[in-house]
Amino acid sequence: MATRKRDLRTGTPIWSVPAVRGPRHDRLHRDLRVDVLVVGAGISGALTAEALADAGLQVAIVDRRGAAKGSTAASTALVQYEVDEPLTLLAKKIGSDKAIRAWRRSALALGNLRARTRELGFDCGLEDRSSLYLSGDRLGREALRLEAEARRAAGLETVFLNRRAVLDRFTIRREAALLSFGNMVADPRRMALGYLRAATAAGATFFASVEITKVEARARLVLAQTAQGPVIRCRSLVFATGYEIPHLVPASGHKIISTFALATKPQTRRLWPERCLIWEASDPYLYMRTTADGRVIAGGEDEEFADEARRDALLPAKIAKIGRGMNRLFPELDMQAAFAWTGSFGTTATGLPSIGEIPGQRNCWAILGFGGNGITYSRIASEIIRAHFTGRADPDADLYAF
Ligand SMILES: Cc1cc2nc3c(=O)[nH]c(=O)nc-3n(C[C@H](O)[C@H](O)[C@H](O)COP(=O)(O)OP(=O)(O)OC[C@H]3O[C@@H](n4cnc5c(N)ncnc54)[C@H](O)[C@@H]3O)c2cc1C
Numbered sequence: 263m264a265t266r267k268r269d270l271r272t273g274t275p276i277w278s279v280p281a282v283r284g285p286r287h288d289r290l291h292r293d294l295r296v297d298v299l300v301v302g303a304g305i306s307g308a309l310t311a312e313a314l315a316d317a318g319l320q321v322a323i324v325d326r327r328g329a330a331k332g333s334t335a336a337s338t339a340l341v342q343y344e345v346d347e348p349l350t351l352l353a354k355k356i357g358s359d360k361a362i363r364a365w366r367r368s369a370l371a372l373g374n375l376r377a378r379t380r381e382l383g384f385d386c387g388l389e390d391r392s393s394l395y396l397s398g399d400r401l402g403r404e405a406l407r408l409e410a411e412a413r414r415a416a417g418l419e420t421v422f423l424n425r426r427a428v429l430d431r432f433t434i435r436r437e438a439a440l441l442s443f444g445n446m447v448a449d450p451r452r453m454a455l456g457y458l459r460a461a462t463a464a465g466a467t468f469f470a471s472v473e474i475t476k477v478e479a480r481a482r483l484v485l486a487q488t489a490q491g492p493v494i495r496c497r498s499l500v501f502a503t504g505y506e507i508p509h510l511v512p513a514s515g516h517k518i519i520s521t522f523a524l525a526t527k528p529q530t531r532r533l534w535p536e537r538c539l540i541w542e543a544s545d546p547y548l549y550m551r552t553t554a555d556g557r558v559i560a561g562g563e564d565e566e567f568a569d570e571a572r573r574d575a576l577l578p579a580k581i582a583k584i585g586r587g588m589n590r591l592f593p594e595l596d597m598q599a600a601f602a603w604t605g606s607f608g609t610t611a612t613g614l615p616s617i618g619e620i621p622g623q624r625n626c627w628a629i630l631g632f633g634g635n636g637i638t639y640s641r642i643a644s645e646i647i648r649a650h651f652t653g654r655a656d657p658d659a660d661l662y663a664f
Contacts, residue, residue: 264301264474264486265506268518269570271336273577273603276525276559277451284329285458290469290492296322298651299486299496300466301474304334305450305637306629307502308457309375309644312382315464317652322494323458323466326473330454333504336605338523338561339453339637340539340551341375341446342393343368346613346634348401348543349412355612360661362416364614367658368638369418369444375641376446384456387449387554391539394432395440398544403438406543410440419443432535434591445539447551450637477510479623500647501620501628502640505606510620511628512664520573521607522580523561524599530556532594540591548587549634558595560584568606577604608632615639617646618663628664 300311303325315321325331345352345365352361379388397406403424410422421441423431428439462468476487477499486494501508505518533552534540541549550560563580565573585597609632610616616630617639627647631639642662649656 263509264477265501265503265508268506268606270333270505271603271605272570272574274601275336275523275603276553276557276601277335277449282452282455283459284455285462285468287329287468287470290324290472290488290490293492293495294322295495296320297497299324299484299494299499300502301486301499302332302502302504303329303454303458303468303470304332304502304504305330305337305454305457306504306631306640306643307500308454308461309640310500310502310629310647311461311466312457312464313644313648314651315461315466317648319651321461321466322496323461323468324472324474324488324494325470326489328470329458329468330451332506333605334454335451336523336603337450337637338549338551338559339448339450340393340541340549341372341448341637342539342635343372343445343638344393344395344442344635348409349416350405350409352612353412363658364661365413365416365418367642367661368635371638371641371645372444372446374645375638379453379456382456382460384452384459386452386456387447388453389447389554391445391447391551392441392443392536393445393539393541395442396428396434396540396542397437397439398542398547400545401543406438406440413442432538441538447539447553448637477626479626481624484625498625498627498651501626505608507630508620508628510623510626511630512621516608516610516616516630516632518568518606518608520565520567520604521561522563522577522584522604523559523602524581524584525553525601526558526596526598527600528556529558529596532592532596533558534592548584550588557600558588558597560588562587564607570606573604577602580604615643615662616664617643618659621664
């Protein structure tokens with residue numbers, strides 16, 4: 263096995279319902295030679311393959327499950343630039359300059375994701391949203407005020423709201439909150455499928471179901487053995503395999519945990535003001551968004567273990583708890599779950615992803631877009647990898663390197 267194998271998700275994510283046209287895919291019957299092999303057809307592989315094919319590289323994508331059938335199909339898809347680790351806390355961990363660069367890079371990547379998706383012209387429910395970050399046990403009122411100052415000093419417009427303002431504007435009873443701008447929501451599955459279609463339209467080939475079982479990095483060539491028999495020879499290989507981490511990647515610095523989510527029936531008239539994204543400066547935290555048809559998606563209640571049987575057994579209790587947490591904020595919401603699901607989730611100590619060439623494995627790259635902003639990190643990965651493979655250096659590559 264080249265990558266770990268996991269039961270990535272259980273239950274019925276909301277995105278399973280509408281039938282969406284996938285990219286054209288082929289069966290792999292014989293050996294192949296390409297510039298870049300992208301392993302994994304979730305949002306990370308889709309964005310990277312599109313970026314590379316658009317740059318004129320000869321790209322093949324393979325996935326052992328098929329297009330957008332891994333964690334991407336379980337994502338609640340709050341597409342934010344706000345790193346899990348608040349700017350003030352991240353600065354203590356990696357230094358102020360790097361923390362500011364990481365926050366700014368996320369904001370830049372989000373703008374680029376919006377622009378590229380609109381340019382490609384497919385519908386994936388992409389809508390702009392402000393986001394409300396409520397005070398909690400991680401950051402109280404004073405810490406949030408300092409966080410707002412730090413973000414504004416970094417050029418990221420943020421408004422501090424006191425108790426009165428949070429109540430008047432959002433009907434929520436909390437000590438304080440931060441309001442930030444320019445975030446988004448999307449249907450993550452349709453987004454990944456849209457980018458995969460764009461990649462194949464630009465010349466990439468997509469093979470499914472094809473599993474990479476062994477990778478051998480030679481001086482100028484990488485050999486990828488498939489379970490189906492054929493060997494793929496490439497100049498570079500990118501593991502975009504999500505939480506199924508390649509065995510070649512160093513095990514330190516990241517952790518797989520379990521998370522839970524639900525979606526309600528449509529209830530347009532009961533939704534909160536401005537339909538902003540809401541999340542809490544708490545551990546564990548609750549987060550929520552709305553959909554175009556007026557549903558509430560809420561999630562959180564993370565558990566620090568990856569065991570899938572234990573995770574799945576907790577689903578009913580966790581869904582009930584998320585519903586109660588939502589009703590404490592908005593008693594008028596109907597929190598009965600029309601969809602409920604649970605899945606693996608990757609975290610890091612800094613909230614930042616790992617993206618780069620795998621140490622000791624020449625021309626083998628990995629995207630570990632771990633943290634609550636996985637989709638934003640997938641975009642950052644596609645930018646760094648495209649820059650590298652087209653002979654340029656990305657100025658922030660060092661922030662995310664292994
Ligand atoms: C419940 C939940 C809620 C989330 N909410 C958010 C959110 O609100 N916002 C956000 O930004 N992110 C969120 N995330 C995180 C986000 O969903 C992930 O970061 C993202 O989907 C990861 O995409 P990926 O393409 O890296 O992985 P995946 O979508 O898992 O794709 C990896 C693919 O690699 C394939 N693969 C693995 N090994 C091999 C192999 N050896 N050979 C061939 N194929 C292989 C798999 O079959 C899989 O299809 C959430 C995740 C979960 C589970």
